[in-house]
Amino acid sequence: MGRNFGRPVRRLEDGRFIQGNGRFVDDVILPRQTYAAFVRSPYAHARITGLDAAPALQMPGVVRVMTAADLAGAPDMPCGWMIHSRDGAEMKVGSRPLLASDTVRYVGEPVAVVVAESRDQARDAAEAVAVDYDELPVVVDCGDAMAPGMPQLHPAISDNLAYDWELGDEAAVDAALAVAAHRVELTLRNNRLIPNAMEPRACNADWDAQDEKLTVWMTHQNPFGMRTLYSAYYGLAAEHSLRIVSPDVGGGFGAKAPNYPEEVVVAFAAKLVRRPVKWTADRTEAFLTDAHGRDHLTTATLGLDAEGRFLALKVDTIANMGGYLSTTGSLIPTYMYGTMLSGQYVIPAIHCRTRAVYTNTCPVDAYRGAGRPEAAYVVERIVNVAARAIGVDQAEIRRRNFIRDFPYQTPVLFEYDSGDYEGSLNQALALSDYAGFPARKAEAAARGKLRGIGVAAYVEACGIGPSAILAKLGGGAGMWDSAEVRVNPVGTVEVLSGAHSHGQGHATTLAQLVADRFGVPIESIRIVQGDTDRIQAGTGTYGSRASVGMSATFNACEKIIAKGRRICAHLLQVPEDSVRFADGVFASAATNKTIPFGEMAAAAHAANAFPTREIEPGLVESSFFDPPNFTYPSGVYVAEVEIDPLTGVTEVAAFSAADDFGIIANPMIVEGQIHGGLTQGIGQALWEECRYDPDTAQLITASYLDYGMPRADGLPEFRLAFGCAPSPSNPLGMKGCGEAGAIGSPPAVINAICDALAIDHLDMPARPEKVWRLLHPKAAG
Amino acid sequence: MTVALRVNGEDVRIDVTDRTLLIHALRDHLRLTGAHMGCDTSQCGACTVLVDGVAVKSCAMLAGQADGCEVVTIEGLARDGALHPMQAAFAEHHGLQCGFCTPGMIMLGIDLVRRRGAADEATVRSELAGNLCRCTGYQNIVKAIAAGARDMAGAA
Known part of the structure; x- marks a missing residue:
C-alpha cells in the first residue's frame, strides 16, 4: 500500500x-x-x-x-x-x-x-x-424457437438456429455420469433482463x-x-x-x-x-x-461419487439471441459461459452444448457479468440440489470439492491463475454467522416466517486477453489496452487512458497509482479518457477489465522512471545503474545530491544538461499491455432470506460477501462496485424480468411502472470482506471487481429461498405470486 | 408562451411552448443541465428540483405550471464556492458512481430533511423509493443522505 x-x-x-x-x-x-x-x-x-x-x-x-x-x-x-x-x-x-x-x-x-x-x-x-x-406470426421463447412449425425469422437459417456449439469431452462426461454413485438433474431458466x-x-x-x-x-x-x-x-x-x-x-x-x-x-x-x-x-x-441480457433455458446433470465429490457436469443450454446477433451476442453464451462451468471446483469432466436461437425479441448481448453469471447460476444451483439429495450441508459440499492448487487447468479451456476459495468460504461463513442460522430460523418460525440460508461460490474471468488466444476463439479485435503518460515541464502529469470509466472512478484510481509511482501529489495528475482525438487507441471498459488499462499505465510510468534515471545520471554525474528512484526522488549512492521528480521533468524539457543525441528531450511514454491470461476473481456469498407465507413476499434479511480481487486500488470504490453488483443480482433473483407477450411479442415490461427495478427500501445492509490472492497475470496483481456482485448473488438468493421452502428449485425472479402459489398449491389451483 | 421564473436566485423569462416540460426548460432554455431526464414516467427521480422549496420531478411538470415559482436546481446549491452539506456528504460517503442520478438524489435528500429532519437510515430508504440508481446499490446513498441530514441540522 x-x-x-x-x-x-x-x-x-x-x-x-x-x-x-x-x-x-x-x-x-x-x-x-x-x-x-x-x-x-x-x-x-x-x-x-x-x-x-x-x-x-x-x-x-x-x-x-x-x-x-x-x-x-x-x-x-x-x-x-x-x-x-x-x-x-x-x-x-x-x-x-x-x-x-x-x-x-x-x-x-x-x-x-x-x-x-x-x-x-x-x-x-x-x-x-x-x-x-x-x-x-412470432416466436418469443427460446425453448420454442427450434420446434417444428415455428415461424422462421431469417431466410436460409433453418430452425432459427444460429449455431450449435460445444466445449469439452462429451464421451468422458457420459462415461463418468454412467458410473456415478449419485446423479442429479436440473432444468432452469436464467431470466431475461434489461x-x-x-x-x-x-x-x-x-x-x-x-x-x-x-x-x-x-x-x-x-x-x-x-x-x-x-x-x-x-x-x-x-x-x-x-x-x-x-x-x-x-x-x-x-x-x-x-x-x-x-x-x-x-x-x-x-x-x-x-x-x-x-x-x-x-x-x-x-x-x-438496449441489448438485453441473459435469457437461457438450461438442463444440467451433475454426477458425484459416494463421498459427494464431483465427477462430471453436463450442460445443455438454449440461448436466446433475439431477432439478430448483436456485436458480441454470439460470444456470451459460449466462451464467456461454457468456459466458466467448472466454477470453483475440481470437476474432472465437463461438457457444454449451447444452441443459440433467433426469436422476435430485442437482440441480447453483454449485461453485467455476461455469460459468467449464467454459468455460476447453473453450477451453484445444481451443487445445492446435489447437497440436498445426498444430505450434505451446502457449505460442506463446496469445501469438499474446491480447487486448491493453482494454476489450475479446467476441462473447459481456462487456466485459473490464483485463488483461495476455502479462505473466502471461511470469511463468508464467519461474516454471516452461518453457525448461528438454526437459532435465527427457529426465531423466525416463531413469528410465522420461513427463513432460509443460501451459499454460493463464484469464479469469473476478467481482463480478457491475450489477443492471440482470443483470435483463435473467434475474436475480431485486439484485447490489449493502452496508456500514454505525459509529464509536463513543471511536473504535472496527464494520463491518456484507453480504458473508459462510466462510474468506476478511473480518474481517481489511475491517479492514485501514478501519484504513488512518481511520488507527486495526486492533485497534480489528470486522467484523460473517452476522446479519440486525444487518445490514439484503447479498448474501453467492459468485462471488469480496468486491470488491463491500469497495467498499461503502470508500465508507461516505469518507462518514464527509466528515462528519468538516465537523465539524472547526467545531472548527478554518476553511473546510470547507480541511480535509484523512490518516494519521488532520484538518488545515487555515489553522491549526496538528490533530484526530485519535478526537477527531473524540468530538466528533461530544458534539455541542456544531458546529451540529446543519446537521450531525446521531453518526457512522454506510452504502453500497450496485452495480458498473458485472464484474471480470475472469486468469492463466496451467503444470503439469508425471510419469506412471509401469507403473502409470498421474500425479504433479503442479510447478505454477506467475501471476495478476492487480488490487489485493490481503492477499497471504497471496490465496495461501491460490490454494492451495485449485489443489488443487480438480487434484483434478478427477486424482481427483474423482461417479459414479452407470448402471442404478439409486445414488450410488456417497457417502463419503470412495469419492470421491477431494485429500490432503496428492499435491500439489506451488505456485509463485505476481502481476501487477497494476487493475480500473476499483470504487474499489479489486480483481478477486477465490477461484475462479481451480479454473478454470485442470484444463486445465493435462490439457494436461500429453496432452503426456506425446502424445495430443489424455483425459477427467478421469485416474485411473491410465484412463491405464494408454491406454498398454497390447492388455493392457487 | 412566456414564463417568468426565479431560478437559483435569478429572475428569468423564457419563451416555451405550452407542452414544454420544466426539465426541458431548465436544460434546453436555461442550459442548466444538472437535472437529468432518466425516464418519462416520473419514476426515476433524476430530474428532481425544488419548486418553491418542495422536491418536484421536473419531467412531470409543465414549464407553464412553474410560472411565478422559485426553482432551485443542483447548480444553485453551492454558495460562494462552499458545497451544501448534502453535496459534501455524497462525496464523503461515495454516494455516487456514474453521477447521473446524483443531482436528483441530492435534491430529494434536501427535501427529505425539510420534511423529516435528521432521519435515520430506515426512513431514508423508504423515502428514496421514488429515486432510482443503478450503480450504487443505494447503501452509500442512504449513508450520505443520513449524514447530510445530520450536517444540515448541525449547520442550522
Whole structure:
C-alpha cells in the first residue's frame, strides 16, 4: 500500500457531479443543432409493404426523413465474434440492416428516422410517417424457437438456429455420469433482463464538410472500437478524421458496449443534412432497444461419487439471441459461459452444448457479468440440489470439492491463475454467522416466517486477453489496452487512458497509482479518457477489465522512471545503474545530491544538461499491455432470506460477501462496485424480468411502472470482506471487481429461498405470486 | 408562451411552448443541465428540483405550471464556492458512481430533511423509493443522505 494506492481516497471526479457540472452527451447542444426521432416497428414480426414519408415532410420544422433507401450501400450490422458449430460450420448470421426495409423482427426495430429543428417536431413528424405492415406470426421463447412449425425469422437459417456449439469431452462426461454413485438433474431458466443504465443512450453527430471530419458524441463504453467500425466498416470518414467522444457516461453495464444501428444512422444523417444531429433515447426506447441480457433455458446433470465429490457436469443450454446477433451476442453464451462451468471446483469432466436461437425479441448481448453469471447460476444451483439429495450441508459440499492448487487447468479451456476459495468460504461463513442460522430460523418460525440460508461460490474471468488466444476463439479485435503518460515541464502529469470509466472512478484510481509511482501529489495528475482525438487507441471498459488499462499505465510510468534515471545520471554525474528512484526522488549512492521528480521533468524539457543525441528531450511514454491470461476473481456469498407465507413476499434479511480481487486500488470504490453488483443480482433473483407477450411479442415490461427495478427500501445492509490472492497475470496483481456482485448473488438468493421452502428449485425472479402459489398449491389451483 | 421564473436566485423569462416540460426548460432554455431526464414516467427521480422549496420531478411538470415559482436546481446549491452539506456528504460517503442520478438524489435528500429532519437510515430508504440508481446499490446513498441530514441540522 502506498500513500494513495490501496487506500479509500475520495473520488477526484465527484466535484462536477455533485454540483451539476457533469457533461453527458445530452448536455451538449451544438450550433445549428437538429434532432432525430426514430420511426420504430410496432410489430415484432412483419413484412413492410409500404412507407410514405410525405405526410411527415409537410410537418413544421422537418429537415429530412431518412429510410433504408438513403443508406443504400451501407453494410449490414456486423457480429464481432465468429462461433463455429460443433460440425465445424460457421454460425449463421441473419442480416440486420441499419434501417429495416423488408422485414422487421422485434418491436422497436428502427425503420426510418426524422430529422427536425426541435425534439418535439422530430417526434411529432415520426408519428406521421406512414408504414404499412403485413403481420407475421412470432416466436418469443427460446425453448420454442427450434420446434417444428415455428415461424422462421431469417431466410436460409433453418430452425432459427444460429449455431450449435460445444466445449469439452462429451464421451468422458457420459462415461463418468454412467458410473456415478449419485446423479442429479436440473432444468432452469436464467431470466431475461434489461440493463437500465440511468442515462439512456444518446449521440450527437457533427459533419465538418470542409475538413471531411466527423465528430460523434456518444454514450459508449468503448469509443475506440466505434471509431474503427465507423471508419473501416461503415466508411463514414477516414479514421484520422473521425472523432468519437464518450464524455461522462451515465452507467454502462454492458449495454453501452455494442454497436447499435441508431447511432450509425444518426452519423449518416449528419453527413446528409450537413448539420449536427442529436438523438437521445427515451426510457421506453431504452427498454425496447438496449441489448438485453441473459435469457437461457438450461438442463444440467451433475454426477458425484459416494463421498459427494464431483465427477462430471453436463450442460445443455438454449440461448436466446433475439431477432439478430448483436456485436458480441454470439460470444456470451459460449466462451464467456461454457468456459466458466467448472466454477470453483475440481470437476474432472465437463461438457457444454449451447444452441443459440433467433426469436422476435430485442437482440441480447453483454449485461453485467455476461455469460459468467449464467454459468455460476447453473453450477451453484445444481451443487445445492446435489447437497440436498445426498444430505450434505451446502457449505460442506463446496469445501469438499474446491480447487486448491493453482494454476489450475479446467476441462473447459481456462487456466485459473490464483485463488483461495476455502479462505473466502471461511470469511463468508464467519461474516454471516452461518453457525448461528438454526437459532435465527427457529426465531423466525416463531413469528410465522420461513427463513432460509443460501451459499454460493463464484469464479469469473476478467481482463480478457491475450489477443492471440482470443483470435483463435473467434475474436475480431485486439484485447490489449493502452496508456500514454505525459509529464509536463513543471511536473504535472496527464494520463491518456484507453480504458473508459462510466462510474468506476478511473480518474481517481489511475491517479492514485501514478501519484504513488512518481511520488507527486495526486492533485497534480489528470486522467484523460473517452476522446479519440486525444487518445490514439484503447479498448474501453467492459468485462471488469480496468486491470488491463491500469497495467498499461503502470508500465508507461516505469518507462518514464527509466528515462528519468538516465537523465539524472547526467545531472548527478554518476553511473546510470547507480541511480535509484523512490518516494519521488532520484538518488545515487555515489553522491549526496538528490533530484526530485519535478526537477527531473524540468530538466528533461530544458534539455541542456544531458546529451540529446543519446537521450531525446521531453518526457512522454506510452504502453500497450496485452495480458498473458485472464484474471480470475472469486468469492463466496451467503444470503439469508425471510419469506412471509401469507403473502409470498421474500425479504433479503442479510447478505454477506467475501471476495478476492487480488490487489485493490481503492477499497471504497471496490465496495461501491460490490454494492451495485449485489443489488443487480438480487434484483434478478427477486424482481427483474423482461417479459414479452407470448402471442404478439409486445414488450410488456417497457417502463419503470412495469419492470421491477431494485429500490432503496428492499435491500439489506451488505456485509463485505476481502481476501487477497494476487493475480500473476499483470504487474499489479489486480483481478477486477465490477461484475462479481451480479454473478454470485442470484444463486445465493435462490439457494436461500429453496432452503426456506425446502424445495430443489424455483425459477427467478421469485416474485411473491410465484412463491405464494408454491406454498398454497390447492388455493392457487 | 412566456414564463417568468426565479431560478437559483435569478429572475428569468423564457419563451416555451405550452407542452414544454420544466426539465426541458431548465436544460434546453436555461442550459442548466444538472437535472437529468432518466425516464418519462416520473419514476426515476433524476430530474428532481425544488419548486418553491418542495422536491418536484421536473419531467412531470409543465414549464407553464412553474410560472411565478422559485426553482432551485443542483447548480444553485453551492454558495460562494462552499458545497451544501448534502453535496459534501455524497462525496464523503461515495454516494455516487456514474453521477447521473446524483443531482436528483441530492435534491430529494434536501427535501427529505425539510420534511423529516435528521432521519435515520430506515426512513431514508423508504423515502428514496421514488429515486432510482443503478450503480450504487443505494447503501452509500442512504449513508450520505443520513449524514447530510445530520450536517444540515448541525449547520442550522
